[in-house]
Amino acid sequence: MKSGRKTPGKDEFRFRKGDGVAAGAVVLAAVALLVCLLTANGGGSAGRAKIYQQGELIREVSLAENAEFLIEGEYRNTVTVRDGKIAITGSDCPGEDCVHSGWIFRPGRSIVCLPNRVEIRLEGTAGADDVDAVVR
Amino acid sequence: MRRKIPAVMLAVLMGVCALGLTGCAAKEKIKYQTTFLNLFDTVTSITGYEESEEAFNRTAARIHDEMEAYDHLYDIYHEYPDTVNLCTVNRRAGETVTVDRRIMDLLVFARQVDEFSGHRTNAMFGAVLREWHEAREYGISSPENAYLPDGEKLRAAEKHTGFDLIEMDEESCTVRITDPEASLDVGALAKGYAVQKVSETLPEGYLLSVGGNVVATGPKPDGSLWTIGVADPEKNGETYLQKVGIGKGTVVTSGDYQRYYVVDGTRYSHIIDPETLYPGTKWRGVTVICDDSGLGDALSTSLFLLDRETGQELLNRFGAKAMWIDADGKLLFSDGYERMGMDHEEDITGLGCTDSHLHRGGRAAGWNQPDDQGRDRGKRQPGHDGNLRKATSGCRQL
Numbered sequence: 451m452k453s454g455r456k457t458p459g460k461d462e463f464r465f466r467k468g469d470g471v472a473a474g475a476v477v478l479a480a481v482a483l484l485v486c487l488l489t490a491n492g493g494g495s496a497g498r499a500k501i502y503q504q505g506e507l508i509r510e511v512s513l514a515e516n517a518e519f520l521i522e523g524e525y526r527n528t529v530t531v532r533d534g535k536i537a538i539t540g541s542d543c544p545g546e547d548c549v550h551s552g553w554i555f556r557p558g559r560s561i562v563c564l565p566n567r568v569e570i571r572l573e574g575t576a577g578a579d580d581v582d583a584v585v586r
Numbered sequence: 587m588r589r590k591i592p593a594v595m596l597a598v599l600m601g602v603c604a605l606g607l608t609g610c611a612a613k614e615k616i617k618y619q620t621t622f623l624n625l626f627d628t629v630t631s632i633t634g635y636e637e638s639e640e641a642f643n644r645t646a647a648r649i650h651d652e653m654e655a656y657d658h659l660y661d662i663y664h665e666y667p668d669t670v671n672l673c674t675v676n677r678r679a680g681e682t683v684t685v686d687r688r689i690m691d692l693l694v695f696a697r698q699v700d701e702f703s704g705h706r707t708n709a710m711f712g713a714v715l716r717e718w719h720e721a722r723e724y725g726i727s728s729p730e731n732a733y734l735p736d737g738e739k740l741r742a743a744e745k746h747t748g749f750d751l752i753e754m755d756e757e758s759c760t761v762r763i764t765d766p767e768a769s770l771d772v773g774a775l776a777k778g779y780a781v782q783k784v785s786e787t788l789p790e791g792y793l794l795s796v797g798g799n800v801v802a803t804g805p806k807p808d809g810s811l812w813t814i815g816v817a818d819p820e821k822n823g824e825t826y827l828q829k830v831g832i833g834k835g836t837v838v839t840s841g842d843y844q845r846y847y848v849v850d851g852t853r854y855s856h857i858i859d860p861e862t863l864y865p866g867t868k869w870r871g872v873t874v875i876c877d878d879s880g881l882g883d884a885l886s887t888s889l890f891l892l893d894r895e896t897g898q899e900l901l902n903r904f905g906a907k908a909m910w911i912d913a914d915g916k917l918l919f920s921d922g923y924e925r926m927g928m929d930h931e932e933d934i935t936g937l938g939c940t941d942s943h944l945h946r947g948g949r950a951a952g953w954n955q956p957d958d959q960g961r962d963r964g965k966r967q968p969g970h971d972g973n974l975r976k977a978t979s980g981c982r983q984l
Contacts (some may be wrong), residue, residue, distance in 0.1 A: 505622075544727040552822040559824060560621065562629045575617050582633060583795040584826055585839045585873065586817030 496557040496572035499536050504567045525566040615807045618642035625653045626777045628797035635791040635807045656780035659689055672770050679763035690759050692779050700749050703888035712769030713743040725847035732849045740863040778883025798839040801879045805833040819843040819870045829926040838882035840890040841871030859891045866891040869910050876906035
Protein backbone atom coordinates (compact mmCIF):
# COMPACT_ATOMS: atom_id res chain seq x y z
CA MET A 451 0.00 0.00 0.00
CA LYS A 452 2.99 2.34 0.11
CA SER A 453 3.70 1.65 -3.57
CA GLY A 454 2.78 4.15 -6.19
CA ARG A 455 0.35 1.72 -7.79
CA LYS A 456 -3.10 3.13 -8.34
CA THR A 457 -5.76 1.86 -5.95
CA PRO A 458 -7.98 -0.42 -7.97
CA GLY A 459 -11.43 0.96 -8.75
CA LYS A 460 -14.38 -0.35 -6.75
CA ASP A 461 -15.49 -2.68 -9.47
CA GLU A 462 -12.06 -4.15 -10.03
CA PHE A 463 -11.54 -5.03 -6.40
CA ARG A 464 -11.62 -8.73 -5.60
CA PHE A 465 -10.63 -10.10 -2.27
CA ARG A 466 -8.78 -13.35 -2.89
CA LYS A 467 -7.45 -16.04 -0.59
CA GLY A 468 -3.85 -14.98 -1.13
CA ASP A 469 -4.70 -11.47 -0.04
CA GLY A 470 -6.10 -12.84 3.21
CA VAL A 471 -2.88 -14.71 3.96
CA ALA A 472 -0.75 -11.65 3.17
CA ALA A 473 -3.01 -9.42 5.25
CA GLY A 474 -2.82 -11.84 8.16
CA ALA A 475 0.97 -11.78 8.00
CA VAL A 476 0.98 -7.98 7.98
CA VAL A 477 -1.38 -7.86 10.99
CA LEU A 478 0.86 -10.26 12.90
CA ALA A 479 3.96 -8.22 12.10
CA ALA A 480 2.25 -4.97 13.11
CA VAL A 481 1.01 -6.42 16.40
CA ALA A 482 4.47 -7.78 17.18
CA LEU A 483 5.99 -4.38 16.52
CA LEU A 484 3.42 -2.64 18.68
CA VAL A 485 4.05 -5.03 21.56
CA CYS A 486 7.79 -4.40 21.22
CA LEU A 487 7.26 -0.67 21.21
CA LEU A 488 4.97 -0.66 24.23
CA THR A 489 7.27 -2.77 26.36
CA ALA A 490 10.27 -0.64 25.38
CA ASN A 491 8.62 2.59 26.54
CA GLY A 492 7.90 1.68 30.13
CA GLY A 493 7.17 4.55 32.53
CA GLY A 494 6.50 4.95 36.24
CA SER A 495 9.10 5.09 38.95
CA ALA A 496 12.53 3.57 38.64
CA GLY A 497 13.18 0.18 40.19
CA ARG A 498 16.97 0.27 40.30
CA ALA A 499 19.81 2.71 40.61
CA LYS A 500 23.22 2.36 39.03
CA ILE A 501 26.13 3.97 40.79
CA TYR A 502 29.14 5.09 38.79
CA GLN A 503 32.47 6.36 40.05
CA GLN A 504 35.07 7.78 37.65
CA GLY A 505 32.73 6.61 34.90
CA GLU A 506 32.86 2.96 36.05
CA LEU A 507 29.76 1.12 37.25
CA ILE A 508 30.59 0.28 40.88
CA ARG A 509 27.24 -0.83 42.28
CA GLU A 510 23.61 -1.50 41.44
CA VAL A 511 20.90 -1.21 44.05
CA SER A 512 17.19 -1.93 44.11
CA LEU A 513 14.98 0.88 45.36
CA ALA A 514 12.56 -1.73 46.71
CA GLU A 515 14.68 -2.39 49.79
CA ASN A 516 15.64 0.28 52.30
CA ALA A 517 19.41 0.45 52.71
CA GLU A 518 22.29 2.67 53.72
CA PHE A 519 25.89 2.33 52.56
CA LEU A 520 29.09 4.26 51.94
CA ILE A 521 30.87 5.13 48.71
CA GLU A 522 34.56 5.62 49.38
CA GLY A 523 36.75 7.72 47.18
CA GLU A 524 38.59 10.97 47.56
CA TYR A 525 35.63 11.78 49.81
CA ARG A 526 33.00 9.61 51.50
CA ASN A 527 29.32 9.67 50.49
CA THR A 528 26.57 8.09 52.58
CA VAL A 529 23.82 6.77 50.29
CA THR A 530 20.35 6.08 51.67
CA VAL A 531 17.54 4.14 49.97
CA ARG A 532 14.15 4.69 51.57
CA ASP A 533 10.59 4.10 50.39
CA GLY A 534 11.57 3.72 46.75
CA LYS A 535 13.72 6.84 46.69
CA ILE A 536 17.46 7.39 46.89
CA ALA A 537 19.65 10.23 48.14
CA ILE A 538 23.16 11.05 49.25
CA THR A 539 22.36 11.82 52.87
CA GLY A 540 25.86 12.58 54.08
CA SER A 541 29.19 13.60 52.60
CA ASP A 542 32.49 15.05 53.69
CA CYS A 543 33.04 16.74 50.32
CA PRO A 544 33.34 20.54 50.19
CA GLY A 545 30.02 22.26 49.60
CA GLU A 546 27.94 19.05 49.91
CA ASP A 547 26.04 19.85 46.73
CA CYS A 548 25.24 16.14 46.44
CA VAL A 549 23.46 16.11 49.80
CA HIS A 550 21.56 19.27 48.85
CA SER A 551 20.35 17.50 45.69
CA GLY A 552 17.77 15.69 47.82
CA TRP A 553 15.81 12.56 46.98
CA ILE A 554 15.17 11.20 43.49
CA PHE A 555 12.94 8.37 42.22
CA ARG A 556 11.97 9.06 38.62
CA PRO A 557 13.56 7.03 35.81
CA GLY A 558 16.51 8.80 34.20
CA ARG A 559 17.13 11.24 37.05
CA SER A 560 20.52 11.39 38.73
CA ILE A 561 22.45 12.75 41.70
CA VAL A 562 26.08 13.73 41.31
CA CYS A 563 28.93 14.23 43.77
CA LEU A 564 31.40 16.07 41.58
CA PRO A 565 34.35 16.08 44.05
CA ASN A 566 33.98 12.32 44.63
CA ARG A 567 33.32 11.70 40.89
CA VAL A 568 30.15 9.79 41.76
CA GLU A 569 26.92 9.61 39.81
CA ILE A 570 23.79 7.80 41.00
CA ARG A 571 21.55 7.24 38.02
CA LEU A 572 18.05 5.77 38.11
CA GLU A 573 17.40 3.18 35.44
CA GLY A 574 15.14 3.86 32.52
CA THR A 575 14.44 6.91 30.45
CA ALA A 576 12.31 9.86 31.42
CA GLY A 577 8.57 9.44 30.85
CA ALA A 578 6.78 11.52 28.23
CA ASP A 579 5.52 13.95 30.89
CA ASP A 580 8.91 14.36 32.55
CA VAL A 581 11.61 16.88 31.70
CA ASP A 582 14.58 16.00 29.46
CA ALA A 583 16.98 18.16 31.46
CA VAL A 584 16.95 20.56 34.37
CA VAL A 585 18.80 23.84 34.11
CA ARG A 586 19.98 25.12 37.47
CA MET B 587 -22.48 -6.17 1.41
CA ARG B 588 -20.15 -8.82 0.09
CA ARG B 589 -17.94 -6.10 -1.23
CA LYS B 590 -18.07 -4.04 1.92
CA ILE B 591 -16.46 -6.57 4.20
CA PRO B 592 -13.13 -6.71 2.39
CA ALA B 593 -13.14 -2.93 2.09
CA VAL B 594 -13.60 -2.52 5.84
CA MET B 595 -11.00 -5.18 6.46
CA LEU B 596 -8.58 -3.38 4.23
CA ALA B 597 -9.17 -0.10 6.04
CA VAL B 598 -8.54 -1.78 9.39
CA LEU B 599 -5.44 -3.46 8.01
CA MET B 600 -4.13 -0.15 6.72
CA GLY B 601 -4.70 1.39 10.13
CA VAL B 602 -2.88 -1.41 11.93
CA CYS B 603 -0.04 -1.30 9.41
CA ALA B 604 0.25 2.45 9.76
CA LEU B 605 0.52 2.03 13.53
CA GLY B 606 3.03 -0.71 12.99
CA LEU B 607 5.04 1.49 10.66
CA THR B 608 5.04 4.38 13.15
CA GLY B 609 6.22 1.81 15.65
CA CYS B 610 9.04 1.00 13.25
CA ALA B 611 9.96 4.64 12.77
CA ALA B 612 9.91 5.41 16.50
CA LYS B 613 11.92 2.30 17.20
CA GLU B 614 14.60 3.28 14.73
CA LYS B 615 16.06 5.94 17.01
CA ILE B 616 16.24 5.33 20.72
CA LYS B 617 17.00 7.82 23.46
CA TYR B 618 20.40 7.36 25.12
CA GLN B 619 22.05 9.33 27.85
CA THR B 620 25.45 9.60 29.46
CA THR B 621 27.20 11.83 31.98
CA PHE B 622 30.74 13.20 32.30
CA LEU B 623 32.05 14.67 35.53
CA ASN B 624 35.46 15.86 34.41
CA LEU B 625 34.57 18.83 32.19
CA PHE B 626 34.45 22.52 33.11
CA ASP B 627 34.30 21.63 36.81
CA THR B 628 30.62 20.74 36.45
CA VAL B 629 28.22 17.99 35.38
CA THR B 630 27.94 17.37 31.62
CA SER B 631 24.99 15.32 30.53
CA ILE B 632 24.44 14.19 26.93
CA THR B 633 21.09 12.95 25.67
CA GLY B 634 20.68 11.82 22.10
CA TYR B 635 18.49 9.79 19.77
CA GLU B 636 20.47 7.23 17.80
CA GLU B 637 19.86 3.99 15.96
CA SER B 638 22.27 2.06 18.16
CA GLU B 639 24.09 2.40 21.44
CA GLU B 640 27.39 2.18 19.55
CA ALA B 641 26.47 5.17 17.40
CA PHE B 642 25.49 7.15 20.48
CA ASN B 643 28.66 6.18 22.35
CA ARG B 644 30.81 7.27 19.40
CA THR B 645 29.13 10.68 19.29
CA ALA B 646 29.25 11.06 23.08
CA ALA B 647 32.98 10.24 23.09
CA ARG B 648 33.58 12.85 20.39
CA ILE B 649 31.59 15.46 22.34
CA HIS B 650 33.62 14.60 25.43
CA ASP B 651 36.94 14.96 23.61
CA GLU B 652 36.01 18.26 22.00
CA MET B 653 34.66 19.67 25.26
CA GLU B 654 37.79 18.51 27.06
CA ALA B 655 39.97 20.33 24.53
CA TYR B 656 37.98 23.54 25.10
CA ASP B 657 38.09 23.00 28.86
CA HIS B 658 41.88 22.72 28.82
CA LEU B 659 42.32 25.72 26.50
CA TYR B 660 40.03 27.96 28.59
CA ASP B 661 41.28 26.79 32.00
CA ILE B 662 42.69 29.72 33.98
CA TYR B 663 43.74 27.63 36.99
CA HIS B 664 45.86 24.83 35.50
CA GLU B 665 48.29 24.38 32.66
CA TYR B 666 48.58 21.18 30.62
CA PRO B 667 51.59 19.62 28.91
CA ASP B 668 52.18 20.98 25.41
CA THR B 669 49.19 23.32 25.65
CA VAL B 670 49.19 27.09 25.63
CA ASN B 671 46.00 27.97 27.47
CA LEU B 672 44.53 30.99 29.24
CA CYS B 673 46.45 30.08 32.37
CA THR B 674 49.63 30.41 30.29
CA VAL B 675 48.46 33.76 28.90
CA ASN B 676 47.80 35.03 32.43
CA ARG B 677 51.08 33.69 33.81
CA ARG B 678 53.04 35.25 30.97
CA ALA B 679 51.37 38.66 31.32
CA GLY B 680 53.59 41.26 29.68
CA GLU B 681 54.73 38.83 26.96
CA THR B 682 53.23 38.26 23.54
CA VAL B 683 51.74 34.76 23.48
CA THR B 684 50.64 32.85 20.38
CA VAL B 685 47.35 31.11 21.12
CA ASP B 686 45.03 28.54 19.57
CA ARG B 687 42.33 29.89 17.26
CA ARG B 688 39.68 28.72 19.72
CA ILE B 689 41.21 30.99 22.38
CA MET B 690 41.40 33.93 19.98
CA ASP B 691 37.77 33.49 18.93
CA LEU B 692 36.62 33.33 22.55
CA LEU B 693 38.53 36.49 23.44
CA VAL B 694 37.12 38.39 20.45
CA PHE B 695 33.65 37.31 21.55
CA ALA B 696 34.44 38.25 25.17
CA ARG B 697 35.46 41.76 24.09
CA GLN B 698 32.10 42.22 22.32
CA VAL B 699 30.27 40.95 25.41
CA ASP B 700 32.19 43.38 27.62
CA GLU B 701 31.05 46.21 25.38
CA PHE B 702 27.37 45.33 25.04
CA SER B 703 27.00 44.46 28.73
CA GLY B 704 28.37 47.86 29.77
CA HIS B 705 31.32 45.95 31.29
CA ARG B 706 29.05 43.89 33.56
CA THR B 707 30.33 40.67 31.99
CA ASN B 708 34.00 41.49 31.75
CA ALA B 709 36.53 38.74 30.99
CA MET B 710 39.40 41.08 31.93
CA PHE B 711 38.16 41.23 35.50
CA GLY B 712 40.43 38.43 36.69
CA ALA B 713 42.33 40.54 39.23
CA VAL B 714 39.17 41.10 41.31
CA LEU B 715 37.62 37.67 40.67
CA ARG B 716 40.82 36.00 41.85
CA GLU B 717 40.35 37.49 45.34
CA TRP B 718 36.79 36.19 45.49
CA HIS B 719 37.73 32.81 44.06
CA GLU B 720 40.40 32.32 46.72
CA ALA B 721 38.07 33.36 49.54
CA ARG B 722 35.22 31.19 48.22
CA GLU B 723 37.34 28.06 47.76
CA TYR B 724 38.73 28.47 51.25
CA GLY B 725 35.28 29.21 52.71
CA ILE B 726 33.72 26.14 51.10
CA SER B 727 36.41 23.77 52.33
CA SER B 728 36.66 25.36 55.75
CA PRO B 729 33.27 26.99 56.51
CA GLU B 730 34.12 27.94 60.10
CA ASN B 731 37.04 30.06 58.89
CA ALA B 732 35.26 31.63 55.91
CA TYR B 733 36.25 35.22 55.27
CA LEU B 734 35.39 38.06 52.89
CA PRO B 735 38.04 39.51 50.60
CA ASP B 736 39.52 42.71 51.96
CA GLY B 737 37.76 45.79 50.51
CA GLU B 738 41.03 47.68 50.07
CA LYS B 739 42.52 44.75 48.21
CA LEU B 740 39.47 44.56 45.93
CA ARG B 741 39.69 48.25 45.10
CA ALA B 742 43.40 47.94 44.43
CA ALA B 743 42.77 44.93 42.19
CA GLU B 744 40.08 46.83 40.27
CA LYS B 745 42.80 49.12 38.89
CA HIS B 746 44.12 46.12 36.97
CA THR B 747 40.95 45.27 35.08
CA GLY B 748 39.50 46.04 31.67
CA PHE B 749 40.01 45.22 28.02
CA ASP B 750 42.35 48.18 27.50
CA LEU B 751 44.95 46.06 29.32
CA ILE B 752 45.06 43.35 26.66
CA GLU B 753 46.32 43.51 23.09
CA MET B 754 44.78 41.04 20.68
CA ASP B 755 45.92 40.46 17.12
CA GLU B 756 43.45 38.29 15.29
CA GLU B 757 45.69 37.95 12.21
CA SER B 758 48.73 36.57 14.00
CA CYS B 759 46.64 34.96 16.73
CA THR B 760 48.65 36.59 19.48
CA VAL B 761 47.63 38.16 22.75
CA ARG B 762 49.50 40.20 25.28
CA ILE B 763 48.25 41.28 28.68
CA THR B 764 50.05 44.60 29.10
CA ASP B 765 49.64 44.87 32.89
CA PRO B 766 51.32 42.03 34.83
CA GLU B 767 48.72 42.39 37.60
CA ALA B 768 45.81 41.99 35.17
CA SER B 769 44.36 38.63 34.18
CA LEU B 770 41.65 36.94 32.14
CA ASP B 771 38.74 35.13 33.78
CA VAL B 772 36.31 33.65 31.27
CA GLY B 773 34.19 31.79 33.82
CA ALA B 774 31.01 33.58 32.76
CA LEU B 775 31.45 32.73 29.08
CA ALA B 776 33.73 29.80 28.34
CA LYS B 777 31.36 26.97 29.17
CA GLY B 778 28.51 28.35 27.08
CA TYR B 779 30.79 29.29 24.22
CA ALA B 780 32.38 25.82 24.14
CA VAL B 781 29.12 23.86 24.34
CA GLN B 782 27.67 26.02 21.58
CA LYS B 783 30.64 25.33 19.29
CA VAL B 784 30.50 21.59 19.98
CA SER B 785 26.72 21.46 19.52
CA GLU B 786 27.09 22.99 16.04
CA THR B 787 28.93 19.84 14.91
CA LEU B 788 26.10 17.51 16.02
CA PRO B 789 23.07 16.14 14.18
CA GLU B 790 19.53 17.01 15.27
CA GLY B 791 18.11 15.15 18.23
CA TYR B 792 20.83 15.89 20.76
CA LEU B 793 20.58 17.70 24.06
CA LEU B 794 23.72 18.83 25.89
CA SER B 795 23.59 20.04 29.45
CA VAL B 796 26.76 21.55 30.91
CA GLY B 797 26.17 23.06 34.33
CA GLY B 798 23.72 25.91 33.85
CA ASN B 799 23.78 25.66 30.04
CA VAL B 800 21.39 23.44 28.08
CA VAL B 801 21.66 23.28 24.28
CA ALA B 802 19.32 21.42 21.91
CA THR B 803 20.54 20.71 18.38
CA GLY B 804 17.06 20.31 16.93
CA PRO B 805 13.80 18.63 17.85
CA LYS B 806 13.43 14.96 18.81
CA PRO B 807 13.00 12.48 15.93
CA ASP B 808 9.19 12.62 16.29
CA GLY B 809 9.38 16.39 15.84
CA SER B 810 8.51 17.22 19.45
CA LEU B 811 10.34 19.78 21.58
CA TRP B 812 12.74 19.04 24.40
CA THR B 813 11.29 19.82 27.82
CA ILE B 814 13.65 21.74 30.07
CA GLY B 815 12.90 22.19 33.76
CA VAL B 816 14.09 25.43 35.31
CA ALA B 817 15.32 24.67 38.82
CA ASP B 818 13.75 26.30 41.85
CA PRO B 819 16.42 28.16 43.87
CA GLU B 820 14.59 27.26 47.08
CA LYS B 821 14.08 23.57 46.42
CA ASN B 822 15.99 20.53 45.30
CA GLY B 823 15.39 16.87 44.55
CA GLU B 824 13.13 16.40 41.58
CA THR B 825 11.31 19.69 41.86
CA TYR B 826 11.60 22.50 39.39
CA LEU B 827 10.00 25.87 39.01
CA GLN B 828 8.59 25.49 35.54
CA LYS B 829 9.11 23.89 32.15
CA VAL B 830 10.10 25.44 28.84
CA GLY B 831 10.21 23.75 25.45
CA ILE B 832 13.01 24.15 22.92
CA GLY B 833 13.64 22.57 19.53
CA LYS B 834 16.92 24.14 18.49
CA GLY B 835 18.39 26.64 20.90
CA THR B 836 19.61 27.11 24.42
CA VAL B 837 18.40 27.71 27.95
CA VAL B 838 20.96 29.25 30.32
CA THR B 839 20.62 30.09 34.00
CA SER B 840 22.76 32.28 36.22
CA GLY B 841 21.82 32.11 39.88
CA ASP B 842 23.17 33.01 43.29
CA TYR B 843 22.49 29.42 44.39
CA GLN B 844 24.85 27.80 41.87
CA ARG B 845 28.20 28.57 43.45
CA TYR B 846 28.44 30.41 46.69
CA TYR B 847 29.86 30.37 50.15
CA VAL B 848 28.67 31.53 53.53
CA VAL B 849 30.33 34.06 55.84
CA ASP B 850 28.67 34.71 59.21
CA GLY B 851 25.37 33.34 57.96
CA THR B 852 25.31 35.41 54.79
CA ARG B 853 25.55 33.77 51.41
CA TYR B 854 27.95 35.23 48.83
CA SER B 855 27.42 34.09 45.25
CA HIS B 856 30.05 33.69 42.55
CA ILE B 857 28.70 36.43 40.26
CA ILE B 858 30.60 39.58 41.15
CA ASP B 859 29.25 42.97 40.10
CA PRO B 860 32.06 45.09 38.61
CA GLU B 861 30.18 48.17 39.86
CA THR B 862 30.36 47.20 43.52
CA LEU B 863 33.12 44.55 43.51
CA TYR B 864 30.70 42.40 45.56
CA PRO B 865 28.26 39.65 44.54
CA GLY B 866 25.18 40.89 42.68
CA THR B 867 22.01 40.90 44.79
CA LYS B 868 19.35 42.24 42.43
CA TRP B 869 18.09 38.79 41.47
CA ARG B 870 18.13 35.24 42.80
CA GLY B 871 18.47 33.96 39.27
CA VAL B 872 17.97 34.77 35.61
CA THR B 873 17.14 32.22 32.91
CA VAL B 874 17.73 33.19 29.28
CA ILE B 875 16.36 31.47 26.18
CA CYS B 876 18.08 32.25 22.90
CA ASP B 877 19.73 30.51 19.96
CA ASP B 878 23.41 30.65 20.98
CA SER B 879 24.67 29.33 24.31
CA GLY B 880 27.76 31.58 24.40
CA LEU B 881 25.49 34.58 24.00
CA GLY B 882 23.03 33.04 26.46
CA ASP B 883 25.82 32.69 29.03
CA ALA B 884 26.81 36.31 28.52
CA LEU B 885 23.22 37.54 28.71
CA SER B 886 22.27 35.56 31.82
CA THR B 887 25.30 36.87 33.72
CA SER B 888 24.71 40.43 32.49
CA LEU B 889 21.00 40.36 33.29
CA PHE B 890 21.78 38.96 36.75
CA LEU B 891 23.68 42.20 37.42
CA LEU B 892 21.43 44.66 35.58
CA ASP B 893 18.05 46.16 36.44
CA ARG B 894 15.13 44.73 34.52
CA GLU B 895 14.75 47.58 32.02
CA THR B 896 18.39 47.56 30.96
CA GLY B 897 18.25 43.79 30.78
CA GLN B 898 15.17 43.93 28.58
CA GLU B 899 16.99 46.32 26.22
CA LEU B 900 19.75 43.73 25.84
CA LEU B 901 17.20 40.98 25.23
CA ASN B 902 15.48 43.06 22.55
CA ARG B 903 18.77 43.66 20.86
CA PHE B 904 19.53 39.96 20.52
CA GLY B 905 15.99 38.62 20.16
CA ALA B 906 16.36 36.68 23.43
CA LYS B 907 13.86 35.96 26.21
CA ALA B 908 14.31 35.78 29.95
CA MET B 909 12.77 35.00 33.28
CA TRP B 910 13.96 36.79 36.42
CA ILE B 911 13.52 35.46 39.95
CA ASP B 912 13.57 38.35 42.39
CA ALA B 913 14.67 38.38 46.03
CA ASP B 914 11.20 37.30 47.20
CA GLY B 915 11.05 34.43 44.73
CA LYS B 916 8.62 36.28 42.46
CA LEU B 917 8.89 35.45 38.76
CA LEU B 918 9.11 38.16 36.11
CA PHE B 919 8.99 37.42 32.40
CA SER B 920 10.23 39.18 29.31
CA ASP B 921 8.05 39.46 26.22
CA GLY B 922 7.67 36.16 24.42
CA TYR B 923 8.84 33.95 27.28
CA GLU B 924 6.60 30.91 26.97
CA ARG B 925 6.12 28.44 29.76
CA MET B 926 4.88 24.89 29.37
CA GLY B 927 2.21 23.96 31.86
CA MET B 928 2.21 25.07 35.45
CA ASP B 929 4.80 26.84 37.50
CA HIS B 930 5.99 25.47 40.82
CA GLU B 931 5.82 21.71 40.54
CA GLU B 932 4.80 20.24 43.86
CA ASP B 933 7.43 18.76 46.11
CA ILE B 934 6.33 15.27 45.22
CA THR B 935 9.14 13.57 47.10
CA GLY B 936 7.33 14.42 50.32
CA LEU B 937 10.58 14.00 52.19
CA GLY B 938 11.00 17.64 53.01
CA CYS B 939 14.21 18.25 51.17
CA THR B 940 14.13 22.03 51.46
CA ASP B 941 17.70 23.08 51.87
CA SER B 942 18.49 25.07 54.96
CA HIS B 943 21.64 26.39 53.31
CA LEU B 944 19.57 28.20 50.74
CA HIS B 945 18.01 30.75 53.02
CA ARG B 946 18.50 34.30 51.98
CA GLY B 947 21.03 36.05 54.17
CA GLY B 948 21.29 39.71 55.06
CA ARG B 949 23.88 42.08 53.73
CA ALA B 950 27.44 42.22 54.82
CA ALA B 951 28.77 45.22 56.67
CA GLY B 952 30.23 47.79 54.35
CA TRP B 953 27.96 46.70 51.54
CA ASN B 954 27.64 49.08 48.64
CA GLN B 955 24.19 49.09 47.15
CA PRO B 956 24.67 48.49 43.43
CA ASP B 957 23.96 51.66 41.53
CA ASP B 958 21.20 51.24 38.96
CA GLN B 959 22.57 54.24 37.13
CA GLY B 960 25.83 52.42 36.64
CA ARG B 961 28.53 54.69 35.39
CA ASP B 962 28.80 53.04 32.03
CA ARG B 963 25.19 52.33 31.41
CA GLY B 964 23.95 53.55 28.08
CA LYS B 965 27.19 55.35 27.32
CA ARG B 966 29.15 52.64 25.67
CA GLN B 967 26.64 50.89 23.50
CA PRO B 968 28.58 49.93 20.40
CA GLY B 969 27.20 51.33 17.20
CA HIS B 970 26.53 48.10 15.35
CA ASP B 971 23.23 46.26 15.37
CA GLY B 972 22.26 43.35 17.59
CA ASN B 973 24.05 40.75 15.55
CA LEU B 974 27.37 39.79 16.95
CA ARG B 975 30.12 39.75 14.44
CA LYS B 976 31.20 36.18 13.91
CA ALA B 977 34.42 35.70 15.77
CA THR B 978 36.64 34.41 13.03
CA SER B 979 40.28 35.08 12.76
CA GLY B 980 43.00 34.14 10.35
CA CYS B 981 44.95 32.02 12.77
CA ARG B 982 45.00 28.25 12.85
CA GLN B 983 43.90 25.73 15.39
CA LEU B 984 47.14 24.74 17.11
